[in-house]
Amino acid sequence: MDLIIERLSHSYDTVNVLSDITLQVPSGQIMCVVGPSGCGKSTLLRMIGGLERPSAGHVLQGGDVPPDCLNPLTFVFQDFALLPWRSVAGNIGLVLEDHPLDAAARAARVADVLARTGLSDFAKALPRQLSGGMKQRVAIARALAVNPAVMLMDEPLSALDAQTRELLIDDLVGLWMRAPFTAVYVTHNLAEAVRLGHQIVVLSRRPGRVREVMHLRIPLDQRTLADPVLQAAQERLWALMRDEALAADQELADA
């Protein structure tokens, strides 16, 4: 499924958060969104996912939804959003329970995504028994269980330490290589952006505007930390963001 974001603007009361955003996410590609904190990345993502209404402009979805897709636009949250009173399998089952699937089909879907994310041995564990990286794997498995058309990921790795982040990036690349999915991936980490993005959108500080859209054509599984092309891309992104980030950092919250 493709996403088209047209002339989208948003303000909260008097605060102008997003201004005139026009973007396209082609099917089967990952779009990374970077920008200084407070520039409206999460707000943009919530609007794409239909959790909030923009003040102006709209988000269009085009093309076909994959067969047996239960929830076309599916979020992965920064803080995992797992129910602490449900086991790993229960958390994944939760999002299937409102759909007309019989028990066997439901169990098969849960087992399938647990296997794909390497969680099969943890099906009965409670979230409090898991490390941060494992919790986010569960959240990713839950998102995959509904067979989404587009994954909307809001800083999914920001709550994790650097080593776990590397492992999960590899996991995401692996998942994408086996079955390419469409995603909007918000991050403030430029290394993540150049590892995962087919296109990288740089937003300015509030009100967020599109400053630049960078395209990277290297296949995801061939991207390494040391790749000079990616290094150059990351440096260029940082050059674009540096002044914005500095200015955003010095803004007063309620000025």
Add this chain to the structure above:
Amino acid sequence: MHNPPPAPVPFRGGGFRPQRLRGVGVAVFVVLILVIEWGTRAGWISNLTLPRPSDVVATLVQLWKSGLFLQHVVPSLTRLAVGSAMGVLAGVAVGVMIGLFSLARAGLVPLVAALFPIPKIALLPLFVIWFGIDEGSKYALIALGTFTPTVVATFGAVDNVDRTLVRMGQSFGLKWWSIVRKIVLPGALPGILSGLRISLSIGIILLVAAEMLGAQYGIGAYILEAGSLYDLERLFAGVVILSSLGVVVSWLIALLEKRLLVWRS
């Protein structure tokens, strides 16, 4: 110039963390009772001030043997169970509504705030007129007394449910009722259960008060009768039964918490 010799870094952490000490609570009880027993035997506590603990025990044994124990305790337990079941169920329902609907919140929170501080026992004469002198007025009194604290605890607990979990439910297209049943209610359960502790203690207090004002059988009636005869042994026997009731209720809730809240770290 010479340097002082190396000394260990002084420890300054620790504390501020209550430990679980087994047996201390029981020891306090035992010591207190032994001191009173000793005092009443030695004579420096007159037996008009406090009864001798061994006599109270003898009274309890006597009460059990005569069959009067069950005759008093069973009606009391029934009243407590029926009244607080009505109050707690209604309280959870209203509390959840206040937590979920702005209209219910705007309309009912002031009403609950107005009901909360009324000493419910003052309303007993009114309840007698409305519900009759028998069990009805006692149920109503206990129900109203447990209702208000349950409402307050429940809507506070619903307010404290992590909103990101609710957004998660919405983002996966869960139905409204699924979100309430599978996310809001379990998330509010810890708060509801700690509210239940307070509600049931209030329930016990009101139970006794209601029984004192008009009942033939019941722990309250037993205590009132003993009191009016200045029969301190029987009065204290009744008090011991009440304390044990409180301890049992609190233990039951702890058991419930242990069962239902294993997921908490």
